[in-house]
């Protein structure tokens with residue numbers, strides 16, 4: 001058994017992390033705070049990232065924050081009675097507004113019963129100094145995590161430097177950072193995806209979400225794929241790559257996700273991504289066959 005797991009997992013699970021930190025099951029309530037994104041509204045770009053459906057895939061859109069919260073809380077508490085709750089601002093760029101607006105939305109959720117913290121998904125270029133100061137203040141009052149999309153290290157250097165710089169600024173203020181990466185981006189090789197993990201080991205991050213690239217209806221990626229199809233990873237290739245990435249990943253980084261959750265009706269490819277349980281079981285099985293676990297290759301490399 002891996003030291004950061006109380007199940008058969010060979011990696012540092014989020015469930016284990018929460019249970020040891022809060023002495024309780026913790027459920028995340030995903031919320032749409034009705035924010036936009038600098039890559040959608042024209043500040044940085046229009047139309048969003050190639051794989052983005054502009055955060056509109058969620059049924060949350062027409063509900064108030066509290067309605068969303070109550071509805072999802074009931075579902076979570078039915079599954080896991082007595083859980084503690086984390087408000088997860090997920091859709092679009094959740095720091096992209098005036099501090100007063102952020103304050104109003106975040107603190108409304110923090111006031112709700114059993115809420116022990118917030119998780120806020122955003123972009124590195126949407127955290128200015130005013131927001132940073134406010135996040136620092138918030139972090140002193142509650143359990144706060146900032147989620148940043150890094151996607152890959154094989155990007156223009158300036159973009160990468162900016163993202164890493166934001167991570168450093170958050171860490172200087174003692175704020176936990178979770179980074180998202182995507183496997184299977186067009187023309188990336190397995191070695192490049194493993195390099196992304198090696199690079200992340202050098203940054204001071206506390207968690208990671210690993211996603212498989214999914215082609216969703218209505219995105220730029222859909223048109224790219226239809227015009228000039230590129231290779232999409234198979235289920236087996238994805239499992240193999242994730243296991244390699246886990247082996248290289250620092251053992252203290254918490255695994256928040258090992259696959260994505262696209263909606264069936266919006267998904268064009270790959271269809272295997274809908275079988276989330278199969279993917280997770282496949283990863284467990286492969287690590288068991290290899291008799292390896294998170295961080296084993298990083299440890300071996302350091303010992304050389």
Ligand code: SF4
Pocket residue numbers: 037038039040047048049051052053054055091092093123149
């Ligand atoms: S940063 Fe996020 S919300 Fe904005 S365009 Fe990219 S994927 Fe969409």
